Amino acid sequence: MEIYDRVLPKPSKNGGTGLQLNFKLPDIGFEIIGNTPFSLLTDGHMMAFSDKDWVKLNGMGQMLVAKSILTQ
Numbered sequence: 001m002e003i004y005d006r007v008l009p010k011p012s013k014n015g016g017t018g019l020q021l022n023f024k025l026p027d028i029g030f031e032i033i034g035n036t037p038f039s040l041l042t043d044g045h046m047m048a049f050s051d052k053d054w055v056k057l058n059g060m061g062q063m064l065v066a067k068s069i070l071t072q
Helices: 002-007 018-028 044-050 055-066
Strands: none
Touching: 044 055
């Protein structure tokens, strides 16, 4: 949870993200009976096609290093 709290955006006044709900709902008595997962990451071929200069991946890496989740 500490890693998720550092990476995910803080919930807004209007609600939080689905992932935050997935972790918080059991704490308040709800039971999660099913999930429909989807990938947030793409394979290397798709990343190279959609981000030819690797700007998005580089930015994500810099953000994770800045938040002390990964080291350079």
